[in-house]
Amino acid sequence: MVEFGICGACAHQRLIRNGRGSTFSMCGRSRTDDRFPRYPRMPVGSCPGFERRAEDAQAAEGPRD
Helix, strand or coil, rough: CCCCCCEEEEEEEEEEEEECCCCCEEEEEEEEEEEECCCCCEEEECCCCCEEHHHHHHHHCCCCC
């Protein structure tokens, strides 16, 4: 299993699988902003474009009563 660093929790990450079974982490921000590489080197430790996925943010908050 590949560790994607913070990309694994980012709303902009897209997992790309090729026909040979490899998985790549693509940065969705790269489509509109040249500062972000399309396929960043893993693992990524920090990123100015990081935005936590909605479901990950809810899980981090814990259950609601």
